[in-house]
Amino acid sequence: MSTLVEKSAEPAIKKKIVLKVFGLGGAGCNAAGFACGAGFSGVEFLAVNTDSQSLDACAVPARFVLGASRTRGLGAGGDPELGRAAAEEDMEKIRSFCAGADIVFLLAGLGGGTGTGAAPVFARAAREAGALVLALVTLPFDFEGDRRQFQAQAGLQHLKAHADAVICLPNQKLFKMLDEKTSVMEGFKIGNTLLSDGLRGIWRMLTQTGLINVDFADLCAVTRGRHAAGFFATAEAAGEKRVEQVIEKLLAHPLLDGGQALRESDSLLASIVAGPDVAMTEIQKLMEPLNRHCEGAHILFGAAIDEAFAGRLSVTLIASRRPRQEEPPERALPPENIESSQFLDKTATERPASRFVAPPPMLSPEMKEQIIRGQGGRSRKRLSRLQKELPLGIVFKGRFEKSDPTIRNGEDLDVPTYIRRGVPLN
Amino acid sequence: MFDSSSIIVGLEIGTSKICVIVGEVTAANPLNIIGVGQARSRGVRKGEIADASLASEDVRNAIVEAEQMANVEIRSVYLGVTGHHIRGFNNHGVHPVVSADREITAEDVQDVIKNAKAINLPVDNTVVHAIRQLFQVDSQLGIQNPVGMYGAKVEVDVHVVHGHLDRLKNSIAVVRGLQLEVEEIVFTGLASALALLSSEQKELGSLVIDMGAGATEYVVYSDGIIKHTGVLAVGGDHISNDLAYGLKVPLGRADRLKIERGGAAVEDSVKGQTLSSNGEFGLPPKIINLEHLRRIMSLRLEETFELIEAELSGLGLLDRLRAGVFLCGGGARIPGIQALAGRMFQMPAFLGKTNSISGLKSALDQPEFATAIGLVKFGSLQQKRKPVSSLAGGIKKTLVELFRK
Numbered sequence: 001m002s003t004l005v006e007k008s009a010e011p012a013i014k015k016k017i018v019l020k021v022f023g024l025g026g027a028g029c030n031a032a033g034f035a036c037g038a039g040f041s042g043v044e045f046l047a048v049n050t051d052s053q054s055l056d057a058c059a060v061p062a063r064f065v066l067g068a069s070r071t072r073g074l075g076a077g078g079d080p081e082l083g084r085a086a087a088e089e090d091m092e093k094i095r096s097f098c099a100g101a102d103i104v105f106l107l108a109g110l111g112g113g114t115g116t117g118a119a120p121v122f123a124r125a126a127r128e129a130g131a132l133v134l135a136l137v138t139l140p141f142d143f144e145g146d147r148r149q150f151q152a153q154a155g156l157q158h159l160k161a162h163a164d165a166v167i168c169l170p171n172q173k174l175f176k177m178l179d180e181k182t183s184v185m186e187g188f189k190i191g192n193t194l195l196s197d198g199l200r201g202i203w204r205m206l207t208q209t210g211l212i213n214v215d216f217a218d219l220c221a222v223t224r225g226r227h228a229a230g231f232f233a234t235a236e237a238a239g240e241k242r243v244e245q246v247i248e249k250l251l252a253h254p255l256l257d258g259g260q261a262l263r264e265s266d267s268l269l270a271s272i273v274a275g276p277d278v279a280m281t282e283i284q285k286l287m288e289p290l291n292r293h294c295e296g297a298h299i300l301f302g303a304a305i306d307e308a309f310a311g312r313l314s315v316t317l318i319a320s321r322r323p324r325q326e327e328p329p330e331r332a333l334p335p336e337n338i339e340s341s342q343f344l345d346k347t348a349t350e351r352p353a354s355r356f357v358a359p360p361p362m363l364s365p366e367m368k369e370q371i372i373r374g375q376g377g378r379s380r381k382r383l384s385r386l387q388k389e390l391p392l393g394i395v396f397k398g399r400f401e402k403s404d405p406t407i408r409n410g411e412d413l414d415v416p417t418y419i420r421r422g423v424p425l426n
Numbered sequence: 427m428f429d430s431s432s433i434i435v436g437l438e439i440g441t442s443k444i445c446v447i448v449g450e451v452t453a454a455n456p457l458n459i460i461g462v463g464q465a466r467s468r469g470v471r472k473g474e475i476a477d478a479s480l481a482s483e484d485v486r487n488a489i490v491e492a493e494q495m496a497n498v499e500i501r502s503v504y505l506g507v508t509g510h511h512i513r514g515f516n517n518h519g520v521h522p523v524v525s526a527d528r529e530i531t532a533e534d535v536q537d538v539i540k541n542a543k544a545i546n547l548p549v550d551n552t553v554v555h556a557i558r559q560l561f562q563v564d565s566q567l568g569i570q571n572p573v574g575m576y577g578a579k580v581e582v583d584v585h586v587v588h589g590h591l592d593r594l595k596n597s598i599a600v601v602r603g604l605q606l607e608v609e610e611i612v613f614t615g616l617a618s619a620l621a622l623l624s625s626e627q628k629e630l631g632s633l634v635i636d637m638g639a640g641a642t643e644y645v646v647y648s649d650g651i652i653k654h655t656g657v658l659a660v661g662g663d664h665i666s667n668d669l670a671y672g673l674k675v676p677l678g679r680a681d682r683l684k685i686e687r688g689g690a691a692v693e694d695s696v697k698g699q700t701l702s703s704n705g706e707f708g709l710p711p712k713i714i715n716l717e718h719l720r721r722i723m724s725l726r727l728e729e730t731f732e733l734i735e736a737e738l739s740g741l742g743l744l745d746r747l748r749a750g751v752f753l754c755g756g757g758a759r760i761p762g763i764q765a766l767a768g769r770m771f772q773m774p775a776f777l778g779k780t781n782s783i784s785g786l787k788s789a790l791d792q793p794e795f796a797t798a799i800g801l802v803k804f805g806s807l808q809q810k811r812k813p814v815s816s817l818a819g820g821i822k823k824t825l826v827e828l829f830r831k
Contacts, residue, residue: 239546240515311546398667399677403471406510406659408733413660416668417725425672425718 017207019043020101020131021199024118025076025083026054027109027138033059034192035107035199043203046097048122050086050114051075064097066090066118076113080151083117094122098129103206106133106163107195111140111148116155123162133163134202134219136195139170165219167232167318169194173255194255197234201316205271205302214271214302219318231261236314243285246315248407251293256319262290265319267298274303275310286315289410294319434809435492436801437485437503438614439597441470441640441663442756444484445795446492448500449802457806459790459799461496463488472659473508473614473641475596482600489604502607504805506614506797507554507597508641511590514613514655516559517542520581530563530572530580542584552594554613555587559651568649585652587613609805615643615655617800620807622752622778623647630749633771634778635734636797637757639663644734648746658733662757665726672722673714679703683719690727690762692720727763731770750774754796 021043023032029047036045036059047060052073055063065073067086076083087094098104104126108115115137123133137159140148160166174191182190205214233253237245256262270290272283283303291299297319400406400414407413411420418425434449434457448461465488469480493500519542523534543556561569563577572580598608619634631648639662646654662684670680687701699716738744750773753763758777767775780791780799790799 237548239548241513245548398670399663400471400667403476404510404659406472408658413658413729414664414667416664416671416722417729418668418672418722421725423721423725425715425721 017102018100019103019105019203019207020098021045021105021107022097022122023047023058023060024106024108024122025049025112025115026051027112028107028115028119029055029058029060030188031107031109031136031138031192031195034189035196036060040200040203042207044101048114048118049075050083050118064090064093066114076117078113078148078151080113080117080155083112083114084121085117086114087118087121091121091125094125095129098122098126098131101126101129101131104131104133105199105202106135106137106159107199108135109138109140110152110155110159111144112151116151119155120158120162123159127162127164133165135159135163135166136198137166137168138191138195139168139172141171141174167198169198169232169255198232198316201232201234201271201314202318204273204304204306204314205316208273208304208306211305212301212303214269214300218269218300218302231255231265231319232317234314234316236312238312242311242313243282246313247286247289247410250290250315250317251407251410252405256317261319262293262317265294265297267300267320268294269300269316269318270302271316271318272301272303272313273306273309273315274313276305276307277310278303278305278313282313286313290317293410433496433498433500434802434805435500435503436506436617436798436805437489437601438506438617438798438801439470439475439481439485439600440467440638440797441473441661442638443467443794444481444488445798446488446500446503447790447795447798447802448492448496448498449806450496451806451809457803459802461492461494461498462790462795463490463492463495465491471640472510472661472663473638473657474511474593475600478596478600478603481597482603485600486604489606500606502609503601504801504808505597505601505608505611506617506801507589507594507611508614508638508643508657509589509593510641510657510659511551511593512554512587512613512655512657513589514555514585514587514652516653517545517584517586518581519543519584520579522579523577528576528578530575530577532573534580535561535571535573538580538582539584542582543586545586545588547588550590550592551588552591553586553588554594554611555585555616557585557587557652559583559585560649583651585655587616587655589613610808612801612804613643613655614638614797614800615645615657616652617798617804618643618754618778618796619645619647619652619800620803621780621796621800622754625650627749627752631746632749633734633738633747633751635731635751635753635755635767637661637730637753637755637763638797639756642730642734642755642757644738646738646743646747648743653743653746654738654741656734656737658730660726660730660733661755665723668722668726669719673719675712675714683714684723687716687719688723688760689720690724690760690766692717692724693762696720723760724766727757727760727766728770731767735770744771747771747773750776752776752778754778754793756794758793 019042021032021035023029026049029049032045032047045060045062047055047058047063048066049055050066050071052065055065067089070086070089071082076086106119106122108119110116119135123135126133139152156166171191174187178187233250233256235246235249235253237249250256272286287301397414405412405414432451434451436447438445444465444467446463447459450458450460465484467484469475469477469484475481489500519538521534521538521541523530525531539558559582561572562581563569563572563575564579594611598611601608615636618636622634623632628647629650634645636643641661642658644656645652666677666680666684669684670677673680696716701714701716703712703714751767751771753767753775757763764775764777777793778796780796
């Protein structure tokens with residue numbers, strides 16, 4: 001797979017790489033608006049939403065109301081199918097947006113209507129236009145309910161089938177970064193910052209040719225074909241102890257579950273950007289604990305020197321986890337779903353003005369059966385009662401549960417020493 | 427009754443207790459302790475404020491107690507700060523002597539200090555201390571004051587202790603919320619070292635380890651100057667927590683077991699021995715294996731020392747410690763801790779004594795008070811220096827001004 005990507009990317013690399021960032025739906029537009037003001041040079045931003053009102057509030061100068069004739073600019077009402085239908089309708093427009101791009105980033109919040117529905121369509125269009133597609137998506141908070149989670153998961157499956165790489169940020173993990181008094185605005189800002197940081201890390205990695213180069217093919221090798229969500233984390237530090245600080249920050253990063261995600265990951269991409277003053281020993285010191293943490297993982301590593309990073313060090317980690325056995329294998333959805341597009345055309349000619357003409361959801365027979373059974377009332381309960389997998393070896397931190405972890409040399413010192421060292425007490 | 431300028435108060439907001447010590451400076455006696463106030467601390471975790479309102483209440487109690495004992499009104503304090511965000515390092519400054527006859531002037535000295543203080547700190551951090559150390563003129567080391575000497579190049583080391591600005595502000599805000607002025611903030615490890623070490627010990631080379639409840643601070647002195655400072659956010663609380671988990675007892679009981687039956691070593695005599703604690707407050711009676719208790723404690727303490735030892739040996743400082751290791755803080759009371767420290771660092775280890783002041787001596791010569799006494803001593807040294815208005819003092823003043831905003 002990766003050789004194919006390399007081949008297609010090769011002619012593009014000769015000229016200047018064209019990067020486009022699409023913010024899809026409310027969350028995506030917010031994130032794009034946030035990233036837009038954060039100084040990405042040579043990146044084109046486009047905000048896309050079905051809701052023209054919220055689109056007007058977006059900070060991105062280039063905007064597009066999706067499916068105006070279908071939704072009349074009133075939004076998709078949390079229905080992914082409507083979002084998808086709206087995007088299908090404007091397929092020509094989307095193709096023209098994607099034309100000429102080498103790399104397309106999709107920013108979206110999954111779980112709602114527009115982001116969930118339109119993201120796979122955009123991914124498909126961008127891929128058809130010859131671009132490499134990378135999606136950075138958020139998954140809903142737990143409190144948003146089962147339905148949105150379900151929609152988000154379904155959307156994620158679709159997106160994975162079409163995008164070259166999907167990196168997820170489960171919003172629920174943001175809670176670990178918040179305290180009791182964090183306002184909603186700040187909470188969302190943290191989410192946007194994380195997305196923007198991730199975007200920046202990947203952007204930097206792809207656009208800057210490093211000493212030890214990492215390119216899109218490497219990125220795909222880490223993220224592609226892995227059915228579980230990828231993780232990303234970015235950390236930056238300056239000063240004399242920057243290496244220690246960066247490692248501390250990474251291991252304490254909430255998106256990596258305090259290093260737990262690293263331990264479980266089976267492939268890892270580490271991209272280091274530093275000033276010209278970076279020492280070889282520093283890189284060694286940085287990679288050594290990472291290697292230790294992901295034993296047996298496939299580690300790709302790149303380093304770039306940037307004058308602007310004098311005295312600083314920034315590390316972007318992208319990790320992905322082996323799919324669990326019980327997870328169903330990803331169904332590669334056909335790029336054109338003939339059935340649904342026929343259906344779409346039919347309804348479009350019949351009742352063009354109505355909002356409520358979403359085609360039936362694209363569901364496999366098993367999923368249909370599951371939903372029908374769910375309406376019976378019994379099996380849904382059973383579904384939600386499914387026992388979740390707990391992390392191996394629950395760590396007891398007692399009175400330090402809520403304070404900053406004390407991390408030294410990659411060990412959490414709040415955990416009793418005898419447990420970390422495996423001293424048995426008979 | 428008293429001239430307010432002669433009263434110096436040290437306030438340590440610790441993880442287990444809050445301690446206020448009132449010192450008096452008179453013409454006859456350089457420093458005399460006249461009052462102590464203590465309160466149990468509830469709003470502090472790992473040396474940092476976790477609950478400001480509880481912390482503020484506890485500080486008020488301690489201050490009131492000290493005021494009553496000393497019969498003075500406390501207006502300003504020297505505040506001890508700690509936490510894992512605090513780091514220390516040495517920075518080197520070089521300055522070429524430009525004048526024609528190569529005589530070093532006061533301006534040269536100021537310039538070299540300025541160079542040494544140009545530090546690349548993380549954005550959110552601020553300097554707590556910038557301590558000027560000995561000068562070097564060309565290759566001549568250990569010069570106290572190079573003004574008037576001749577040379578081509580003057581160099582100086584500055585020991586910089588820096589910490590996270592917002593976290594430092596948290597503890598300052600607690601004190602200021604009680605209508606008290608903060609004269610200066612002082613890193614508690616430095617204060618403890620000041621209280622424990624004599625100048626000979628500083629000259630020979632000593633390591634001071636302040637084993638508090640929330641954090642362990644360590645300071646290395648050698649050749650009379652500070653070589654290294656650091657904080658490890660692991661302390662007595664961690665031991666209690668480990669015991670609570672390992673022995674499956676509530677935290678309160680784990681705390682008591684630690685104090686009553688704790689020890690830094692697993693002696694042969696405790697092997698196979700058990701304790702049966704009768705259930706107080708309706709708790710069921712429980713049999714506790716003393717060997718396990720000791721093993722859990724000794725592993726944690728060993729690890730703490732190991733981490734410090736590894737850091738110092740990485741910096742090549744271990745060979746410079748000829749006077750030995752000095753322990754203070756509540757953790758220094760653990761039986762056998764000196765032997766353990768001696769074994770881990772391969773050098774003599776002592777319980778630190780606060781010999782350097784007079785006053786309520788017998789009551790105060792306890793390891794827990796070292797920091798607060800050190801704070802008072804720091805204050806007295808600062809006040810002595812005040813009329814001279816040294817450069818370091820000036821910078822600290824601007825720092826304090828910064829916090830007042």
